Amino acid sequence: DADVTQTPRNRITKTGKRIMLECSQTKGHDRMYWYRQDPGLGLRLIYYSFDVKDINKGEISDGYSVSRQAQAKFSLSLESAIPNQTALYFCATSDPLDALDTQYFGPGTRLTVL
Amino acid sequence: AQTVTQSQPEMSVQEAETVTLSCTYDTSENNYYLFWYKQPPSRQMILVIRQEAYKQQNATENRFSVNFQKAAKSFSLKISDSQLGDTAMYFCAFTGAGSYQLTFGKGTKLSVIP
Numbered sequence: 160d161a162d163v164t165q166t167p168r169n170r171i172t173k174t175g176k177r178i179m180l181e182c183s184q185t186k187g188h189d190r191m192y193w194y195r196q197d198p199g200l201g202l203r204l205i206y207y208s209f210d211v212k213d214i215n216k217g218e219i220s221d222g223y224s225v226s227r228q229a230q231a232k233f234s235l236s237l238e239s240a241i242p243n244q245t246a247l248y249f250c251a252t253s254d255p256l257d258a259l260d261t262q263y264f265g266p267g268t269r270l271t272v273l
Numbered sequence: 274a275q276t277v278t279q280s281q282p283e284m285s286v287q288e289a290e291t292v293t294l295s296c297t298y299d300t301s302e303n304n305y306y307l308f309w310y311k312q313p314p315s316r317q318m319i320l321v322i323r324q325e326a327y328k329q330q331n332a333t334e335n336r337f338s339v340n341f342q343k344a345a346k347s348f349s350l351k352i353s354d355s356q357l358g359d360t361a362m363y364f365c366a367f368t369g370a371g372s373y374q375l376t377f378g379k380g381t382k383l384s385v386i387p
Contacts, residue, residue: 201377218307
């Protein structure tokens with residue numbers, strides 16, 4: 160089984176709808192991240208969480224919110240989706256005991272906002 | 274702020290040949306970590322190799338190796354004996370020691386030709 164899973168893998172929604180993307184991990188890592196990937200722009204950090212009680216905004220947090228329900232679960236919400244939030248979304252995890260703090264990614268969720 | 278530049282948007286290589294992907298970065302930090310991730314058509318982000326800046330020895334993982342030139346702020350990836358399964362987008366990424374944030378380049382699309 161995959162260490163980092165994301166649901167759904169693909170989602171099409173309409174402008175103004177609320178949508179939640181979910182991430183679960185079995186790696187036992189404390190740190191979790193949400194990124195979005197746009198063509199030609201690489202990955203950009205939306206939010207990150209170092210533990211259940213520690214949530215921080217990343218580079219592009221406007222229009223998004225997150226919830227860390229447990230060490231293993233980190234959800235990303237779009238309260239009112241807009242077309243420019245159409246992108247590929249990745250969850251990642253890392254272990255602070257790893258000297259390089261290497262991030263491991265889930266399979267991604269492709270979101271289309273019409 | 275750190276920046277990561279991948280100057281080759283697309284490259285191709287014949288199967289079994291060797292190819293080198295370029296990456297340069299800009300930082301004022303002395304200690305940091307560098308990564309190469311691979312994103313095949315399945316869109317999964319897969320860690321290929323990682324390097325600690327204070328280690329002189331270049332990292333190697335099977336057919337993948339890096340040429341890390343700290344003074345030049347260069348971190349190129351060499352793929353030996355290229356295989357069809359190496360066809361993917363390759364992203365170079367940087368993080369400062371003790372930092373949470375990965376900064377990604379825009380990627381290089383590598384095609385391995387039979």
